[in-house]
Amino acid sequence: MGFFAKIKAGLQKTQQKLVHELKRIVTLSPKLSTTSLADIETVLMSADLGMAMTQQIVAAVKTAYETQGRGGEDVLTVARREVERAFEGNPAELRQEAEGLTVVSIVGVNGTGKTTTTAKLAHYIRGRGQTAVIAACDTFRAAAIEQLKLWGERLDVPVISGAYGADAASVGHDAVSAARARKANYLLVDTAGRLHTKHNLMQELQKLHRVIGKQAAGAPHEVLLVLDASTGMNAMNQAREFHKAVPLTGLVITKLDGTSKGGMVVAIRKELGLPVKFIGVGEQADDLQPFDAKQFAEALFSD
Secondary structure, three states, X not given: OOHHHHHHHHOXXXXXXXXXXXXXXXHHXXXXXXXXXXXXXXXXXXXXXXHHHXXXXXXXXXXXXXXXXXXXXXXXXXXXXXXXXXXXXXXXXXXXXXOOOEEEEEEOOOOOOHHHHHHHHHHHHHHOOOOEEEEEEOOOOXXXXXXXXXXXXXXXXXXXXXXXXXXXXXXXXXXXXXXXXXXXXXXXXXXXXXXXXXXXXXXXXXXXXXXXXHHOOOOOOEEEEEEEHHHOOHHHHHHHHHHHHOOOOEEEEEOOOOOOOOOHHHHHHXXXXXXXXXXXXXXXXXXXXXOOHHHHHHHHHOO
């Protein structure tokens, strides 16, 4: 199955709900009334597209019907175009420093899939013909260290780790040295899951970033927040708080397969302006790929 087919399959729950309801509203209302516009708004909000994006789509649908009538663009085409437009200027590519090591810190709350995402990113980098080293800086969870070591063996990627309960900043420090010694292109730092509301844990993350930054100028060069799509608009609060604590450079959306809340990707992009770098739609190593706005919009509103 190609990746677009996986996105489409992953967004099926969101897409079916959206398309069925939008078509029903338009079919029942030969003229786009105030009531039908309100119904369209409700449907879009229920898919977690967020207020700003919903209002943008509704306004565009209203304009299209007023200028072209029912013979013009249908509501799905308009919605698809507006979603794609929301991602204009979205730099999906993973940043790479012109010279030397590029450090990528992977952050987020517990259970979003950070450790697996770290491994999949290493696989993606290797697929580009480049080299990666992984730093196991989630020292609170022994299972995370073991999980990364298994992934490292499977993908043939070095994993730098410390003892369970070790200081994460110390592991990060050693990992930068190890990645440099190996002349790696990337160091991927898997951080511990932490609630965005816990101030002390956020300070710990800031310390890790400071230590890495002292060793490598400008590091971490990417700070990617991993969000679980199934949490819907709760992910917005996570993004907002993490962005305050450690300036984020992009988002990775996991578990898009099987959620009816796929619109949250657009809502977060619209409100916070953060680029969506990667999306995940499965368990396999290659089920994490760079975000493509056109494909995403098409999968969301395909008839």
